[in-house]
Each structure stands twice: as C-alpha cells, then as structure tokens.
Amino acid sequence: GFAGTLWLAPLAERQTHRRQPTKFQTGWRSTIWSSLALVIAMLTIVQKMTAPALAHCHIHRRRTCSLFFLYVALSTAMLIRPAPSGLAALPRSNSACECRPVLSACTPHSTFGDAANEMPCWLLARAAALGFHTPTPVQSSSVGPLLNGEDALILAQTGSGKTLAYLLPLLAALRPAASVQALVLLPSRELALQVGQVARRLAAGSPERLLVMALLDGSGARRQRRWIVAQPPQLIVGNVQQVDALLEARLLKLNSLQTLVIDEVDACVGESSTRDALDKLLASHLSLPSAGASRQTVFVSASLPQHKHFRRHCVQRRWCRSEPLLVDASAEARVPLQLHHSMAVCLPAKRLSALRALLRHNERSIDSAILFVKPSRPLQRMVEALAGILDESPPALLSEASSVGRRAEALRSFRDGTRRLLVSTPIGARGIDVP
Known part of the structure; x- marks a missing residue:
C-alpha cells in the first residue's frame, strides 16, 4: 500500500503537467491523487490487521476484492491517459526548456569602441558624436549577439537604451542597395516617429546613402507610397497597422528583408487591434519559409510574462529560425531609483480635488509631470479642472481619441x-522620450 502511494504521487504529478497548468492547478491535482493513494494504502493495512478475525467472513472477502479492483482501476486509468502532443509535450523543467543560453545584464564592452572590429567605424563615430559613448548594460549584452545575426528576445526596463541596442547592429548590416532590408514595428505612431528620428540621425553619418522611412498613420500616405515604389528605403520604421495596409496593397516588397524588429512586443499583443494586425503579418507576409530562411528576428519588451513559452511559440509559428536568445537586462526594481511611490486615499468623488491639492502643494518643486488616466475617464473635464495650477493654460492632453496633429502638439509643448x-x-x- 505504501509502495503504491509512492508510485501514484509522482505519476500523477507527471500527468498533470500535460496541459501546462499553473502551479496552483498542479498542486491540487497532485494532492487529490496522492490522497486517494494514501486512503487505499491505509484501508489495505486495516484489512490486513483485521484479517484473522474475519477470515471466514464473506463481507471481508468482498471488501478486499473491491479495494483490489479499485486500486487496479485507478492505476490503469492513469497509465492509459493519452500522451501530450504539440506544445503540451514540451518539458517544463528549466534545464530542458532552455535550449539556448540566457544572457543577463553584463558589460562585455566598456565602450562602443570595443566592438570596432564588428561595427563600422562610421557608425561608432556617429554614435559618439550624438553623445553615445558608454553602452548601457542592455546594449553591452545585445550588440554582440545581434551583430552575429542571432534571433533574440531583449528584456529591459523603459529608459535602459533598448532602442540603440538593436538600431546599432541593424544599421551596421545595411547595404546601399535599393531594397527594404530592415523593418521595425511599433505599437503606436508616437513611438514609431521617435525611433525613426533616432535611426535617421545615426544613418546620417554613413558614407553611403542609407534611407530611413517612417510609416505613420496620417502622415502623407500618397507621398510615401510613391517613394516606396520609386526608391525603396533600406530601413522602414512604422506602426503595425500602417505597415499592414501597405503590404495588403502590395506596395511594400519584403523579398530582401534581413532584419525584423518588433519593439514593445507586449504592447503590440496587448491591444486587440494591434494584436490582430501583427498576427496576420507574422502568419502571412513575415512568416519564414520552411527552408533557406536567413532573416534575423528580434523581439524587444520592457516586460513579457511567460517568455519561455513565447520563445517556443516563435519557433512553432515560424517567426524565428530557432528559439530566440534571451537577453535579460531587466532590473529587479521595477521603479527607477529617481522615483518614489506614494499613495493618497480618498473617496472616489474627491479624487480630482485631491489631485489638485497635491499639485498645488508641490507646485514649486515640479519641473514637469505626467498624469496617467484611464481612457474611459472624462478627459476634457479633467484637463479644464487642472488649468491654472502648474500652468495658466490647461495642460496638454495625449489620447488615442485626439487627432494626429493634437497629439504631436501635446508632446511638443511638453518637451519644450x-x-x-x-x-x-x-x-x-510606452517609451516616450521626454526630458
């Protein structure tokens, strides 16, 4: 009986991993199976102890046979359960799942000049001219593998330098041929505009002409379409919906694509409209062929839950040639050191009044501030109520419902x-660069 207990418990634990359950699910399933096995074992011992007194009792024999058949039935049911298939068949242990190494935050390059043998001299000089002398931890860990053409998943907090971590290797691989060689996808227009500006400033130092195009919602679509057809740029930076629209119109050719970067991938899959468009892109236009694929795919995010499952999913869906290398430079502290958390408890109807009081109390020490609110809140009424506290005019408003021009003006007035x-x-x- 006790031997059966020891045998059933690990078998049940192994079978409950069949569908990748959570830790809670795995625990209670295993507990149930182990408890059943223990009950059977204890009943068997009791029957053995009382057997001499009931040796000639028909009830004892029937109970013994019933326990025996129950034990056999449970054992057989567990043994003939169907074997897992697909993603469920993948092992759960870290040693088996981590088919590729994981790079943590390190400093293999104390300066960008340490990578001179791998990176063009003009790019190093241009980065230094723009003030990028010492690489951040995520840049030090990412530049080498990306220069070698490896697929990667880069995890680092906002403001850690992820954009430069993938732009430098990407620009180093571009050639002056008139074809789209690199594509960077982002979830919003503001982020795409920001990354495109950084890419243009870096590419301006190239001795050969490297063209960078920003595909943004509501920014001269006709002119961009004529440009793509007449003289395709080497690098395209755009939000997912606009790139999808050009691909559907068959105006964007990606036959020569060498590098695909999906920045803020967790935000791309978090929004339903962006997620559907990105899934369609990766499943059709950007899916790797079964053989002969040479494209490099890089995913970038500040936080990506279940990244192990995501990396396996990339290979299964043919988004990558192999399981992407994990470059984990995320800090243990989720809040930057220069910030501190505080909380004001008030009634729901008094929140706006409490906010006005806090801003007035700290007015002299505030150089600039961002107030994040839910899109469902009455934004315009909140903006009008906050007028005259930090500024005489109402504060700038950045919202998805605002027009492209108003969003650009809001960021411009806040930055200057x-x-x-x-x-x-x-x-x-999501990574908006403000002073």
Whole structure:
C-alpha cells in the first residue's frame, strides 16, 4: 500500500503537467491523487490487521476484492491517459526548456569602441558624436549577439537604451542597395516617429546613402507610397497597422528583408487591434519559409510574462529560425531609483480635488509631470479642472481619441517646457522620450 502511494504521487504529478497548468492547478491535482493513494494504502493495512478475525467472513472477502479492483482501476486509468502532443509535450523543467543560453545584464564592452572590429567605424563615430559613448548594460549584452545575426528576445526596463541596442547592429548590416532590408514595428505612431528620428540621425553619418522611412498613420500616405515604389528605403520604421495596409496593397516588397524588429512586443499583443494586425503579418507576409530562411528576428519588451513559452511559440509559428536568445537586462526594481511611490486615499468623488491639492502643494518643486488616466475617464473635464495650477493654460492632453496633429502638439509643448503638466492615457506610457 505504501509502495503504491509512492508510485501514484509522482505519476500523477507527471500527468498533470500535460496541459501546462499553473502551479496552483498542479498542486491540487497532485494532492487529490496522492490522497486517494494514501486512503487505499491505509484501508489495505486495516484489512490486513483485521484479517484473522474475519477470515471466514464473506463481507471481508468482498471488501478486499473491491479495494483490489479499485486500486487496479485507478492505476490503469492513469497509465492509459493519452500522451501530450504539440506544445503540451514540451518539458517544463528549466534545464530542458532552455535550449539556448540566457544572457543577463553584463558589460562585455566598456565602450562602443570595443566592438570596432564588428561595427563600422562610421557608425561608432556617429554614435559618439550624438553623445553615445558608454553602452548601457542592455546594449553591452545585445550588440554582440545581434551583430552575429542571432534571433533574440531583449528584456529591459523603459529608459535602459533598448532602442540603440538593436538600431546599432541593424544599421551596421545595411547595404546601399535599393531594397527594404530592415523593418521595425511599433505599437503606436508616437513611438514609431521617435525611433525613426533616432535611426535617421545615426544613418546620417554613413558614407553611403542609407534611407530611413517612417510609416505613420496620417502622415502623407500618397507621398510615401510613391517613394516606396520609386526608391525603396533600406530601413522602414512604422506602426503595425500602417505597415499592414501597405503590404495588403502590395506596395511594400519584403523579398530582401534581413532584419525584423518588433519593439514593445507586449504592447503590440496587448491591444486587440494591434494584436490582430501583427498576427496576420507574422502568419502571412513575415512568416519564414520552411527552408533557406536567413532573416534575423528580434523581439524587444520592457516586460513579457511567460517568455519561455513565447520563445517556443516563435519557433512553432515560424517567426524565428530557432528559439530566440534571451537577453535579460531587466532590473529587479521595477521603479527607477529617481522615483518614489506614494499613495493618497480618498473617496472616489474627491479624487480630482485631491489631485489638485497635491499639485498645488508641490507646485514649486515640479519641473514637469505626467498624469496617467484611464481612457474611459472624462478627459476634457479633467484637463479644464487642472488649468491654472502648474500652468495658466490647461495642460496638454495625449489620447488615442485626439487627432494626429493634437497629439504631436501635446508632446511638443511638453518637451519644450511650454506646459509643465501632460495628461496622458496609457498611450504615453510606452517609451516616450521626454526630458
């Protein structure tokens, strides 16, 4: 009986991993099977102890036979359960799942000049001219593998330098041929515009002409379409929906694509409209062929839950040639050191009044501030209520519902210091570069 207990428990634990359950599910399933095995074992011992007194009792024999057949039935049911298939068949242990190494934050290059043998001299000089002298931990860990053409998943917090970590190797691989060789996808127009500006500033130092195009919603679609057909740029930076529209119109050719970067991938899959468009792109236009694939795929994110499952999923869906290398430079502290958390408890109807009081109390110490609100809140009424506290005019408003021109004006006025307060929906929480 006790031997049966020891045998059933690990077998049940192994079978419950069949569908990749959570830790809670695995625990209670295993507990149930182990408890059943223990009950059977204890009943068997009791029957053995009382057997001499009931040796000639028909009830004892029937109970013994019933326990025996119950034990056999449970054992057989567990043994004939169907074997897992597909993703469920993948092992759960870390040693078996990690088919490729995981790079943590390190400093293999103390300066960008240490990578001179791998990176063009003009790019190093241009990065230094723009003020990029010492690489951050995520840049030090990412530049080498990306220069070698490896697929990678880069995890690092906002403001750690992820954009430069993939732009430098990407620009180093570009050639002056008139074809789209690299594509960077981002979830929002503001992020795509920002990354495109950084890429143009870096590419301006090339001795050969490297063209960078930003495909953005509501920014001269006709002119961009004529440009793509007449003289395809080497690098395209755009938001997912606009790139998908050009691919559907068959105006964008990706036959020579060498590098695909999906920045803020967790935000891309978090929004339903962006997720559907990205899934369609990766499944059709950007899916790797079964053989002969040479494209490099890089995923970048500040936080990506279940990244092990995501890396396996990339191979299964043919988004990558092999399981992407994990470059984990995310800090243990989720809040930057220069920030501190505080909380004001108030009634729901008094939240706006409490916010006004906090801003007035700290008005002299605030150079600039961002107020994040839910899109469902009455944004315009909140903006009007906050007028005259930090600025005489109402604060700038950054929202998905605003027009492209108003969104650009809101960021411009906040960056140049015209307005010290920016009211933003979550659209401004993804890597917007502000002083």
